Amino acid sequence: MMFHSRHFSINQLAEGIYVLIASEQGGAMSNAGIIDMGGFTLVFDTFNTPQAGRDLREAALHLLAQPIGYVVNSHWHGDHVRGNQCFPGVSIVSSARTRELMQITQPQWLDRMTPLLPQLNEDIAAAAAAAVEAEQDDAARQQLTARHSYLLEIRESIETLIVTYPGVTYGNQLWIHGSKRSGRLFSLGRAHTECDSVLHLAADSMLFAGDAVAVNNHPLLTDGDPHGWLSALETLGNLDTRCVVPGHGPVSDTGSITSMEQYINDLLAICSSYRSLESKPTAAEIPIPEAYRSWDAAAVFQRNLEFLLDRQL
């Protein structure tokens, strides 16, 4: 019997290796992994909300009848760490810099969001009412229903979040050994953020890439370093791996590493082509290149350009 959650769907990638793909609606927002190391389970990333984290823990216990030994946070972004509180007594692991950044950003998020609760309640009521009103218009109703359920997930997460930090940190790399398989968790340095971790399961030829790789999704460049990211991708391209699990989007192969490199290089090229112009366009005036028009998170494209144009990168 498969475990069911409104937050994610479960795909088995190999014996004892599962990826949880975020549902479009629900409180996951990013992908996570459940890995049978042999004797204990390793969980890779914990989603955007405590309620999705709770289902993640239950799925791990349901799929593999053994204790959860380690939880990994690939980087500090909320959509990868806000389920941490659902794993009491389990060692949560991240790079040292990721833990520091969580200590700055996670309490800030809660401080910023908590006063917004009354407004959020109004927005939830308004979205519900508008969805009822749009009953004749399928597209509008779907959009409003999606917004309504997104806001409900956010409200629940603000009300229930207990900021929970990794208890174990590492510098360059950390091996985790079970009786069935070994995993190498290592830091890419500055890439998508100031310090991203990936998990390589060499014997399975599998890489859990966190947000160092996104598939059919605009990757967010604004918290990291595009040039560092390019060299990180070169490192990932040299690994022995067939299967790449991205932080966002469907499971892919090494082609996803190449298309991430292409995306970053394309955006750098766009920005440098405007550099010598007297009157520079604003980021909003620059169209998304054809190749990326079907990708999710389209709003991220403009943020990326603003970031690159600002910094002359």
Ligand SMILES: [Zn+2]
């Ligand atoms: Zn991220």
